[in-house]
Amino acid sequence: MSAIKTAPAKNAVPSGGCSASACGSAAAPEDMSPEVWAKVKDHPCYSEEAHHYFARMHVAVAPACNIQCNYCNRKYDCANESRPGVVSERLTPEQGARKVLAVAASVPQLSVLGIAGPGDALYDWKKTKATFDAVVKDLPDIKLCISTNGLALPDHVDEIVAMNIDHVTITINMIDPEIGAKIYPWIFFQHKRYEGVEAARILHERQMLGLDMLVARGVLVKVNSVLIPGINDEHLIEVNREVKKRGAFLHNVMPLISDAAHGTHFGLTGQRGPTPEELKKVQDACEGGAKLMRHCRQCRADAVGMLGEDRGQEFTLDKLPETIAIDQSKRDAWRAQIEAKRELAAFARMAVKPAPAAKPGHVLTVAVASKGDGVINQHFGHAKEFLIYRADGAGVKFLGARKIGDQYCQGGLGEDSSLAGIIALLGDVDVLLCAKIGGCPKGELKAAGIEPSDAYAHEFIEPSIAALYAKRAADAPADA
Structure with a gap:
């Protein structure tokens, strides 16, 4: 491995900042113990705020x-597809x-290293x-x-805890x-290949055993479920209830990504993924069960990078420096700035204050x-995704992120075809908030019934939406 240098840590708190212990953001939410909060507060996958x-x-x-x-085809040399297993x-x-240390040296906000394959982290x-x-x-x-x-999980719980x-x-x-x-053609377990219902039964039993063992040892468990229309869409509500009963910390119901070009069984046989409305329907039906991601x-x-961005091509092996220096004071200073924010x-x-409906x-x-x-x-034309929120008399709630197929601004110009796709993506949206937006897309969005606004540019998201909702409530006719 190349030489690694670690600079001594310093107590670097920027002017106007605060220490982790003094900041209000360091306090655990009312429904979470301080011990659990300490584990998740800086984890972008386990905390919506942290992301x-x-x-x-x-x-x-x-x-x-x-x-x-049936939804997986691992590709080991692909830079163009954005999905698990690639x-x-x-x-x-x-x-x-070496790559992790190079990223940490360049991206001080890096807080989590995950191993998710492209096969199985515990089988390997x-x-x-x-x-x-x-x-x-x-x-x-x-x-x-x-x-x-989860198939190999029970065999490694002790090592997971020890590490x-x-x-x-x-x-x-x-x-x-x-x-x-219908989802798993086969598994390989204890030196033998199993197929069909028997394979699924063994996998299910091992998953439940592993989940129980982790929860008993104090390890936080997030359950991912792929929503496959016509196969497990309604069934995932039962999955949600079961994993909550067994102590899962989060349940992430995510859409099947299915395209014949990916070479998966589902892609080649025409199995479609869910629409955003279908996904939301299942997620909403799971409310009251395990907490949803x-x-x-x-x-x-x-x-590599923040959720919603991928900087992996900046850190391929041929681009890594020979000498990697980890400046811990830089990482500490960045965290202090984040705590201040x-x-x-x-x-x-x-x-x-909560607004009446x-x-x-x-x-x-x-x-x-x-x-x-x-x-x-962010400028409307530069967005690669939109964060979707719902506001009502009870407050503001995050619903999820929607990826844009093609950005509106490409090469400095607005693309009409991209705008049509964005309008379709936001078909159920009332208001779009951004830092700036041009006259042409503003007019097209208004014509589609979506109100674009840069009035809250560079303000915090949730308070801005709450203020917007309160204004709508105040401006509503008395007999509304």
Whole structure:
């Protein structure tokens, strides 16, 4: 490995900032213990708030897998597809650790290292463990995270706990083996290949056992479920109830990505993914069960950066420096700045009083263009995704992110075809908030019934939406 230099840590708190212990943002929410909050507050996948501030990365060191999913086709040299199981480079543990340190040196907001394949992190455990062992020597403040299908999970719980890996994601798409047989053609377990319902039954039993073991040891578990229309869409409500009963921390119901070009079984046989409305319907039906994660971006197995962005091509092996210097004081200073931003956002939220509904049952759906920090700070034409929120008399709630197929501004010009796609994407949205928007798209959006506004540019998202909703309520006719 190239030489690694670690600068001594310093207590760097910017003027006007605050220490973690003094900041209001460091306090746990009312429904969460301080111990759990300490684990999730800086994890962009386990905390919706944290994903505005912190970056994650995956390293592709675990290519082997012990099951076959009908929605998966692992690609090891692909830079063009954005979905789980796809990577540009397969790495050795040494290469993976070197890449992590290079990213940490350039991206001080990096808080999480995850291994999500492109196969299974626990089936390829030796490579996963070797990578983690190499990284924590030089980057002790990084959080370690594993994603797994769960088949090999019970065999590694003791090692997971011993290595202080306190975040594990299990992909659980069914609790009924009859449904599972439609998703998994085969598994490889204890040196034998199983197929059909028997394979799904074994996988289900191992997933539940692994989940129970992790929860009993205090490890936070996020459950990922792929929504497959006509196969497990209604069934995922039962999955949600079951994983809540067993103590899962989060449940992430995400859409099937299905395209014949991906070469998956579902793609080649014409199985479609859900519409945004279908996805929202299932997510809403799960409310009251396990707490839902709605900010997932279905990252590649070598993703780098904030959720919603992928800087992986900046850190391919041929671009890594020979000497990597980790400046811990820079990382500490960045975290102090983030805490200061979170404190300001918390005060802004506290200053907004709940507004009465403009009329009974009135709901305002708002799309936001944001580059991060929980602020409305992106030009409409530069947005690659929109954050969707719902406001009503009870407050403001995040619903999820919607990716844009093509940005509106390309090469400095607005594209009419892209605008049509964006308008279709935002068909159920009432208001779009952004930092700036040109006259042409503003007019087209208004004509489609979507009100674009830059009046809240560079303000915090949730307080701005709450203020907008309150204004609508105040301006509503008395008989509304």
